[in-house]
Amino acid sequence: xxxxxxxxxxxxxxxxxxxxxxxxxxxxxxxxxxxxxxxxxxxxxxxxxxxxxxxxxxxxxxxxxxxxxxxxxxxxxxxxxxxxxxxxxxxxxxxxxxxxxxxxxxxxxxxxxxxxxxxxxxxxxxxxxxxxxxxxxxxxxxxxxxxxxxxxxxxxxxxxxxxxxxxxxxxxxxxxxxxxxxxxxxxxxxxxxxxxxxxxxxxxxxxxxxxxxxxxxxxxxxxxxxxxxxxxxxxxxxxxxxxxxxxxxxxxxxxxxxxxxxxxxxxxxxxxxxxxxxxxxxxxxxxxxxxxxxxxxxxxxxxxxxxxxxxxxxxxxxxxxxxxxxxxxxxxxxxxxxxxxxxxxxxxxxxxxxxxxxxxxxxxxxxxxxxxxxxxxxxxxxxxxxxxxxxxxxxxxxxxxxxxxxxxxxxxxxxxxxxxx
Amino acid sequence: xxxxxxxxxxxxxxxxxxxxxxxxxxxxxxxxxxxxxxxxxxxxxxxxxxxxxxxxxxxxxxxxxxxxxxxxxxxxxxxxxxxxxxxxxxxxxxxxxxxxxxxxxxxxxxxxxxxxxxxxxxxxxxxxxxxxxxxxxxxxxxxxxxxxxxxxxxxxxxxxxxxxxxxxxxxxxxxxxxxxxxxxxxxxxxxxxxxxxxxxxxxxxxxxxxxxxxxxxxxxxxxxxxxxxxxxxxxxxxxxxxxxxxxxxxxxxxxxxxxxxxxxxxxxxxxxxxxxxxxxxxxxxxxxxxxxxxxxxxxxxxxxxxxxxxxxxxxxxxxxxxxxxxxxxxxxxxxxxxxxxxxxxxxxxxxxxxxxxxxxxxxxxxxxxxxxxxxxxxxxxxxxxxxxxxxxxxxxxxxxxxxxxxxxxxxxxxxxxxxxxxxxxxxxxxxxxxxxxx
Numbered sequence: 001x002x003x004x005x006x007x008x009x010x011x012x013x014x015x016x017x018x019x020x021x022x023x024x025x026x027x028x029x030x031x032x033x034x035x036x037x038x039x040x041x042x043x044x045x046x047x048x049x050x051x052x053x054x055x056x057x058x059x060x061x062x063x064x065x066x067x068x069x070x071x072x073x074x075x076x077x078x079x080x081x082x083x084x085x086x087x088x089x090x091x092x093x094x095x096x097x098x099x100x101x102x103x104x105x106x107x108x109x110x111x112x113x114x115x116x117x118x119x120x121x122x123x124x125x126x127x128x129x130x131x132x133x134x135x136x137x138x139x140x141x142x143x144x145x146x147x148x149x150x151x152x153x154x155x156x157x158x159x160x161x162x163x164x165x166x167x168x169x170x171x172x173x174x175x176x177x178x179x180x181x182x183x184x185x186x187x188x189x190x191x192x193x194x195x196x197x198x199x200x201x202x203x204x205x206x207x208x209x210x211x212x213x214x215x216x217x218x219x220x221x222x223x224x225x226x227x228x229x230x231x232x233x234x235x236x237x238x239x240x241x242x243x244x245x246x247x248x249x250x251x252x253x254x255x256x257x258x259x260x261x262x263x264x265x266x267x268x269x270x271x272x273x274x275x276x277x278x279x280x281x282x283x284x285x286x287x288x289x290x291x292x293x294x295x296x297x298x299x300x301x302x303x304x305x306x307x308x309x310x311x312x313x314x315x316x317x318x319x320x321x322x323x324x325x326x327x328x329x330x331x332x333x334x335x336x337x338x339x340x341x342x343x344x345x346x347x348x349x350x351x352x353x354x355x356x357x358x359x360x361x362x363x364x365x366x367x368x369x370x371x372x373x374x375x376x377x378x379x380x381x382x383x384x385x386x387x388x389x390x391x392x393x394x395x396x397x398x399x400x401x402x403x404x405x406x407x408x409x410x411x412x413x414x415x416x417x418x419x420x421x
Numbered sequence: 422x423x424x425x426x427x428x429x430x431x432x433x434x435x436x437x438x439x440x441x442x443x444x445x446x447x448x449x450x451x452x453x454x455x456x457x458x459x460x461x462x463x464x465x466x467x468x469x470x471x472x473x474x475x476x477x478x479x480x481x482x483x484x485x486x487x488x489x490x491x492x493x494x495x496x497x498x499x500x501x502x503x504x505x506x507x508x509x510x511x512x513x514x515x516x517x518x519x520x521x522x523x524x525x526x527x528x529x530x531x532x533x534x535x536x537x538x539x540x541x542x543x544x545x546x547x548x549x550x551x552x553x554x555x556x557x558x559x560x561x562x563x564x565x566x567x568x569x570x571x572x573x574x575x576x577x578x579x580x581x582x583x584x585x586x587x588x589x590x591x592x593x594x595x596x597x598x599x600x601x602x603x604x605x606x607x608x609x610x611x612x613x614x615x616x617x618x619x620x621x622x623x624x625x626x627x628x629x630x631x632x633x634x635x636x637x638x639x640x641x642x643x644x645x646x647x648x649x650x651x652x653x654x655x656x657x658x659x660x661x662x663x664x665x666x667x668x669x670x671x672x673x674x675x676x677x678x679x680x681x682x683x684x685x686x687x688x689x690x691x692x693x694x695x696x697x698x699x700x701x702x703x704x705x706x707x708x709x710x711x712x713x714x715x716x717x718x719x720x721x722x723x724x725x726x727x728x729x730x731x732x733x734x735x736x737x738x739x740x741x742x743x744x745x746x747x748x749x750x751x752x753x754x755x756x757x758x759x760x761x762x763x764x765x766x767x768x769x770x771x772x773x774x775x776x777x778x779x780x781x782x783x784x785x786x787x788x789x790x791x792x793x794x795x796x797x798x799x800x801x802x803x804x805x806x807x808x809x810x811x812x813x814x815x816x817x818x819x820x821x822x823x824x825x826x827x828x829x830x831x832x833x834x835x836x837x838x839x840x841x842x843x844x845x846x847x848x849x850x851x852x853x854x855x856x857x858x859x
Binding site: 231232233234235282285287288289290291292293295309313314315316317319 | 458460461483486488512513
């Protein structure tokens, strides 16, 4: 698998400046011939709590799970977990993983047909069971799908404890069906598990959503990729964020790795490209000094796949130091966009329409400026955008709950900036 | 390493393993950054030296305020001959350091390959007297006759038996670049092809470089009294500068896409010395000076700069030079420069002196010609080691650095006429080149 890492930045800093920003683009050509360099294990967790009986959700979930199973490549290990008050393995036998084949897929489909809704929602327990199953396959590309339609019913703090325990052990994409679940709760899981979160408002759309997630998972060819960031003495990493395809703060996931270096988990990789925003505080240098502010490597185990340098050069020439790097500016804006939307939604829920209007106005402006059309369109369903350029918006009196949840889940989705400066 | 006269381009800090910034021992990465403090220890181009003793020497240095050296130089010396190029990257362009490096190398290689119409005067092999190889004019040199170095006649300047002598050895690059170029660019001058054939009577050589596109607008002194046979040397220099201009212009379409938006650009000053004959040319504000045994230095070039332009219009030079726009150049090499029309000049030295080429990193601290002349002579006087020219060039760089080092500094020093092989074999005392000081 061949990786490429490239840093985009304005390395010139004004005298006394100490903040160094760079966008690092990591791309991979995928495995040789598109093949995986490791085995793969897939676990599908379907909420089977009582509420799933409503609006034909259980039937839709069964159909989606069947479709997902059909997408699993031959040879891939898989299991299906039924999410009730406790976690129950639906297929294959408890504690086992099936090897995908026409026969095992047909057996799985028959098991799915028996799935009935009853009981409560215990996401922490579901994730723990998945983690135990994944344990059998060290080195595999590990991916899970979690489908739910409601709030977690476990005692406060339990889910957080589980996430701390299982974070980094597999990637989990989360989908909420209907509008009775909490975006913030699923986002918490997705963020901890390096996955995505999205709403599937209509049960009939579940099949397509599952197929898309499984297909993406089957495209991963490397299991556990990390970004290693070295910084010089007396420097601190302010943040490391994935900024494309979606905003995800990795700062807190740092694991120390040798002197002045730390690793940030990127999860599994296929033939794809992602952008990371790295911000480092360094001791200011003198005029003409050049410093290596960060050495950024893409690593898998002890293997360094690619490397790029983030530099700082102090200059008295303001023509150089005031140059704005388009990548950095663009993704700084995209991160602010996500924040503005989430703060706007929080303010609206708290009944603070004044703050909500301000935040949504800023969001409309940022989405418009950066050409993030998808987000702008979702925003327009929650507020009336009178003038996107100035950020003038009016709150809508009636907002469809699904639209607001879609805006919330999509807030972190970013668009890419052109490469030329 | 800067104090050790060593062969080739020196790169202080790079050879050592200790960090010069934080002192951490054996802490340098292969790419030159300290594994502790992250500071860049040095780049190969931060300080380079070209040792062409006793014919010429040149030093290029990053200075004190710039993060890299965007100047570049080329020096090639042969028997009684030298080619020298000094370029200064335009810092507002993208990759100016690449522009200067490409320009210096391209011009240098074109100079080295061109058949110069004036052969280095050389006594025949069976005339072993060094006396004949060097002119011994007792009368005042051109510099004392005012700004007319071209007035000296070739007959007065040099003995003629040279015409019967053996073909001169072509100039050889003398560690002028940290990395010698592996693939010379294609010659662009129409005269180059012919230049590779057979013996070259001066007339044919002159014809060979008669490029209709070649700018032939020499400076005032040369024009008023054509300095035959030095003028054809200058025309070769003009051709080399045009070739360098084409090479720099081509950079805009290569490498980083930002080059297309803000194309790499640089200045250039180049000179070819053949015996007492000197041809030079320039684009931008890098300069050539003639420094004789005494008196003010004579600035041979005329800056293509905003300051020069307004001074010509009558503005007080001190006011003009203090203007922020003073160093804005009005001509350069680069894709956006349009057709390159280098200005050229030529002269034949009647008394020994020194040709000095430099970037504005030096002359900006020595704007008074008298100061410049004194500084060069002083540097030569104190240079008493085995490599006096290199030491003198280092001393001038050190002077600019001690005065602030606000820009990259490049200096080349060439005694004219160059010491003949007879002298070259012996002790090349700087006083040889300064009879009036002796």
